[in-house]
Amino acid sequence: MISDEIAYRQYLDGKEESADILVERYGDALTYYINGYIHDIHESEDLMIESFAQIFAKERPIDGKGSFRAYLYKTARNLTIRHRQKHKIWFLHLDEVDFELPSEELVDAKLLQSEREQHLYEGMANLKTEYREVLYLVSLEGMSYREAARILGKSEQQVTNLVHRGKKSLKKILEERGFIYADE
Numbered sequence: 001m002i003s004d005e006i007a008y009r010q011y012l013d014g015k016e017e018s019a020d021i022l023v024e025r026y027g028d029a030l031t032y033y034i035n036g037y038i039h040d041i042h043e044s045e046d047l048m049i050e051s052f053a054q055i056f057a058k059e060r061p062i063d064g065k066g067s068f069r070a071y072l073y074k075t076a077r078n079l080t081i082r083h084r085q086k087h088k089i090w091f092l093h094l095d096e097v098d099f100e101l102p103s104e105e106l107v108d109a110k111l112l113q114s115e116r117e118q119h120l121y122e123g124m125a126n127l128k129t130e131y132r133e134v135l136y137l138v139s140l141e142g143m144s145y146r147e148a149a150r151i152l153g154k155s156e157q158q159v160t161n162l163v164h165r166g167k168k169s170l171k172k173i174l175e176e177r178g179f180i181y182a183d184e
Helices: 004-012 017-038 041-057 067-086 115-125 129-140 145-152 156-175
Strands: none
Touching: 004 017, 004 067, 004 156, 017 041, 017 067, 017 129, 041 067, 067 145, 115 156, 129 145, 129 156, 145 156
C-alpha cells in the first residue's frame, strides 16, 4: 500500500488514479467528521468533495508521514467553519457546536458490530465537545497528537491534555452505565 504522500505526489505528477486512492481511503471518514459539525450528510459529502478539490487544485508540499491527512482534515475543518458562517450560523463558535458522531443509519454496519463499540459511541456522545473531537481524531481516526494539533489549531501538549481528560471522562461515563472498562 502506498503512502498518502506518495499518492498525492503521483497525482500532482499526472497520475489521476492516485487521487481515487486518497478519496477512497479518507472520503467516508471525512464526511462523517464534517457531519459531526453541520448535521447534514448531503452538505457534508459536498464539503468532503470540496476539501479534496482544494487540495488537488493547489500544489502544496507535503512533508512527512501523516501530513496529507492532517492537511486534508484541516482543509475540511476550515471549509466547515466558512460553510457555517455562510449559512447564518456565525454566532456559534465551532467549540460550542455539539459534535455528534454519525447516526446508526449512516455508519457502516461494521463500525457498530460489537456491543463494546456501541457503548463507546454512546459514551462519546455525552463528552464535552473538545474531548469528543480530540478523541475522535486520535482514537477513532488513528491520528497522531501532532496531526490532531494541526487540525485543531492547538499545541501537542494541549492535545495530550485533552486526550487524557477525555479518556478519563469517557471511562467515568462508561462505568456509570455499567460498562466494565477492562483495558487498564
